[in-house]
Amino acid sequence: MRNPENRRKRLREWFATRSIPAANKSYISQLLNGVAAFGEKTAINLEQTLGMPDGYLDTVEGASAFDESTQAVIKMMQSTDDEGRLRIKLGVTDILDQYELRKMRVERLRIADTVPAELLRGLAEIQDPDFPLALEAFLGSFNKVASVQKQK
Structure with missing residues (x-):
């Protein structure tokens, strides 16, 4: 669905589990608040800049673009207060850091094998x-x- 309200909704969902980049904070705030125009070019540029899947901002169902575990995290974040969201963000960040460390270890072992x-x-x-x-x-x-x- 290609309408500005749906794009605003999808953008809010995207940032429910992510931080808004400092360089884009003002502009994204304007988009979310309906101050800036949210046309197709803007949607495509945001998707590319923020690493969203193609067409993400124009899909209708918010959580359907994510796997089940991501949907569960989004639901938890939407149903809790600021402190709870912060705790969830910290937990997810720790998990991602551990994942990156494991990837680095595998890469080091691969290099050591050569x-x-x-x-x-x-x-x-x-x-x-x-x-x-x-x-x-x-x-x-x-x-x-x-x-x-x-x-x-």
Whole structure:
């Protein structure tokens, strides 16, 4: 459904579980309050900028675009007070952080699998207390270079 009221509703639902980016706070507030026009170009630009699925702001049912667990979190956030919403946001943030850490560990193991065993044994025998930090920084820069190359 392509109407400004539905788009405002969907935008409110989107930010029920997310923070409004500081750079866009004023503009999004104007959209939510009906001060700024909420046409198709604006909807498409917001979807792309905020990482929404294509057509998200024009779909009719709010929670149907999400999986069941996300729907449950949205319902909890809508049915609680500010303190409850803050607790839920913190809990979800912790879960996402743990997920990211697991992904990083898997990536590190994948990288370690490509390093020859003799080199790993030699690295493990180094006694310099600053070596782990230097190695971590080196691997971090390697990961950044690899991710930039993947994007190209």
